[in-house]
Amino acid sequence: MQHGVDIESYYDLRLLAEVSVSPDGERVAFTAEESDPAADEHRTGLYVAPTDGSRDPHRLTRASTASSPTWGPDGVTLAFLAARDTDLDRRRGRADEADGEPDETDADEDAERDGNGGNGSNGENSDGKPQVWAFDLARGGDARQLTAFEHGIKEFDLAPDGDRLVVAARDPTEEEEGYLEQREDGGPIEVTRLQHKRDGAGWLDDVTTYLFVGGLDAEDADAESFDRLDDAYGAGSSEPLAGLQPAWGPTGRIAFTTCVDDDPDDSGAYDVCTIAPDGSDRRVVTDGSLRCGSPTWSPDGDRLAFDGSNYDNWYEPNEAYVAPDEAGAAFESVSAELDRTLARSGAPRWLDGETVVVPIADEAWTRLAVCPVDGEPRRAFTRQGRDRTIAAFDLAGDTVALGLTGADQPPDVYAVPGAELREDDAGGPTRRLSTLNDEWLDERAEGLPDCGVVAYENGDGEEIEAVVYYPSDFDVDADEPAPTICSIHGGPMSYDAPGFRFDVAYWTSRGYVVAKPNYRGSTSYGRAFSESLKGTRGELESDDVISAMEHLVDEGVADPDRLFCTGFSYGGITTAHVVTRTDMFAAAAPEHGVYDFYSNFGTDDNHNWHQWEFGMPWENEALYRDISSITRVGDIDTPLLITAGEEDWRCPPTQAEQLYVSVRKQGIDAKLVIYPDEHHNIGTPERATHRIEELTEWFETHDPGVAEGASGASD
Structure with a gap:
């Protein structure tokens, strides 16, 4: 038995990234990052498991990276972002539209246009443009492609009616498109923005990211089949990394984040806004005093919970706020009394119509806090123990999913009934759903x-x-x-x-x-x-x-x-x-x-x-x-x-x-x-x-x- 951790063992690890609970709480989807030594890349696989622990997780993707697992309201549609080889039906359809008969020339042209290089050897677009894909877990089979935006999709959410989705995508003007082509050809960088670059995004341009609404029909995946919401767009120094974070609520309205200041690049403000899916009735919910993120709708859709921080004092704790869906709403922190910042391991989630749950950074620990809208916040899950900390979190359908990790334990997925969060002395997660690295750990049991x-x-x-x-x-x-x-x-x-x-x-x-x-x-x-x-x-x-x-x-x-x-x-x-x-x-x-x-x-x-x-x-x-x-x-x-x-x-x-x-x-x-x-x-x-x-x-x-x-x- 090997007792040490050698450098090559890095390539055998799977590290949990995201968790997402289905609306009924009966399944959890999660992603785990692993290494591809041949391509020298990290890839993220998508898995799904029943939250009752009745069977092992099932892996849904292998060849391409998947991210942002998002459930449809039916609990069987599971959408995600991926830069995969273009859906074959779409490729055939394009060829049929061109001359009625698909041939190798049409396929090559489609591959070049879609950035697939024509071979799809690893299942990914060579230019890395992610699109929205979805599995039907009731019927099975491969995922189908739901979007085909030229510059890819940054974020998305599914509508509560189960028939539509909202996506965030860049939409360059004709002049801006010319500049992008010039840059691809090695042309000069031209910047007029004060926020002239962002780490990970590189040199910034003037192209605006908008929200678009469209159907889940794969035949209507092109941008032309989606309606652009002209009043829902990204702006500000935070937007290249924070995004618009669209969230479609149960009453049909869509929440998103952006900066509405006159000079957004010179401002740290990031507001929560809502808008109707036809692009009307935009409401700026917050007042420009916070840097907001992760808007989440209450079960009845009349309120939003979100993460807010003081952008003029980055040392103040991030807090969980609740606001009604109204322009210029009066919003209040529900976590302030804890004097602890929200952790980055998950967004605020509603336990019920009157209670928000958030992960908090609590000394040398990450744990959950239960925050009543009208009441005192409290810490939860005493059985979590100080030797384990939360690496990922989601909550839906009265089921809590956590990624828990310890010094000798890479993160795995655990589940616990949401009812335990309603108890003053809640116990903690006891049902383990994944064993991502058990073989890896067994080989190094005495070396961790x-x-x-x-x-x-x-x-x-x-x-x-x-x-x-x-x-x-x-x-x-x-x-x-x-x-x-x-x-x-x-x-x-x-x-x-x-x-x-x-x-x-x-x-x-x-x-x-x-x-x-x-x-x-x-x-x-x-x-x-x-x-x-x-x-x-x-x-x-x-x-x-x-x-x-x-x-x-x-x-x-x-x-x-x-x-x-x-x-x-x-x-x-x-x-x-x-x-x-x-x-x-x-x-x-x-x-x-x-x-x-x-x-x-x-x-x-x-x-x-x-x-x-x-x-x-x-x-x-x-x-x-x-x-x-x-x-x-x-x-x-x-x-x-x-x-x-x-x-x-x-x-x-x-x-x-x-x-x-x-x-x-x-x-x-x-x-x-x-x-x-x-x-x-x-x-x-x-x-x-x-x-x-x-x-x-x-x-x-x-x-x-x-x-x-x-x-x-x-x-």
Whole structure:
């Protein structure tokens, strides 16, 4: 039996992504991401399972990636987004329309027009244009194609009548179409928008995304068969990533999100709106004071629950709000009394007409909260345990579906009756519906980490928590101190909770302890804790990181000569600040970070945030210099591995170059790794594993214990 986690085992994992409960609560659809080594791609398969656990999940898609599983009102129609080979009936129909007889020439022309390359070798469009597809689970068979928009579909929802759908799609004018063709041919980038780029979306253009309404008849899948809702369109700096989030309510109205400000690119506002399916009677429900998302209709369709946050203070908790479907409605938070932010593992859901359920970030944990519209919110599911956290959530038909994960358990799907949420001391999920990685886990049963939440004092005497992962055979009380990696979360509006991470399991299987501090600014300890970071950079977070490692050294867990530090995004920013303050780390790896906020302004996609928190750099130059680790780069003596994505518009690669050259000029051992054509996150399986190997090799190269043959991390 294999007891370790080797790098190749990454390719055998399936990681849960989304869960969606059918309207009657009897089935759950879910997606799970896995690796395709031959194509060096991640693919996401679609599964369905009965929520009573009576049989194992059935896999519906294999060849192409599927996302956004959405149930029809009948509970047997299951729609999803995918970039698949064009439906054969549609291809034949186009040929018949052309000359009455399909032939190879017609098929080739259709393939070129649809971007399929003519062979459909892996079942996906080569240009990656997703469309809406749907399975009929009562009849069986393959999915049928419901849309055929030239530029693809971004989002969709099904109507309560079961006969229509609403989609969000780009609709360029003739002039804009010409520009898009020019760009495809390598022409110049021309931008007139203030929000000139977005990470993951690249350089932005002026093409507007609209909502369209059409039927579920596959023969009417072309855009010409859909009606455009001219008053339902995307705008604002958030729209390229947040989308319009259409939600079709039980009374027939459609909710969506957009920015209605006069200068939307210079605003953080994102409002909830509703509109009739014929495009009439648009109502702006919220008042421009919040950044809203995930609108969800109440069972009778007279109210909406949504996620709302203060866009002028990103450190305030996101809260669950409820508003009537009225223009300029009076809306109220139903979760404010908890002083906890909504987690990203699921949108607000209605338990009944008077109760909303949301996942919340609660210290080093993600759990559910039950929020009555008229009453006090409360935490739920006491049996969930602090060793498991919620990675995905949905609720429908009195059934709750959760993706639960632990340090030694990749996420799986669990179900529990919604009735338990109505109890003051609700128990928690006990019915497991999926076993996505049981074989993988059995082969590594003795090599997966143990985990605990450790409390310690920082330099200011405040209590901070860190999630600490230990090698499976590590005895805190008896073993010699171990080499220890401090892995810092990004955000900073984020937090760490015990959960499965491949890089952590890989490191612990090689003898490392891995510590993940929830430094000041983390969002799961209430507004005051999160907001303590407001207007600052570097000092508070680095103190909390250094104090965590000092605590683990004092407790005999961490070897003081074999400490390492890394972090991604804001974790990279913090890593750089840490090594300007201390030489305690044998090596460090700031990944995809910002190190000079002054020179960075306007080169990333976060200028609105930086303006809100720090003002304009030409007006507050001293502040921008002070919050930048590059200002104190002369104090760095720690060997640095510095990484970046070549097309990262969140933390541009020029930042990594600047830090790299600055430390190399001082004779510090350093290495720069740039991932070509990569955005802020690491994309392909090969690059994901390369990143882990690069970090591990950097730490081991500078580990005196490896050189001396000490126990602990392997070479």
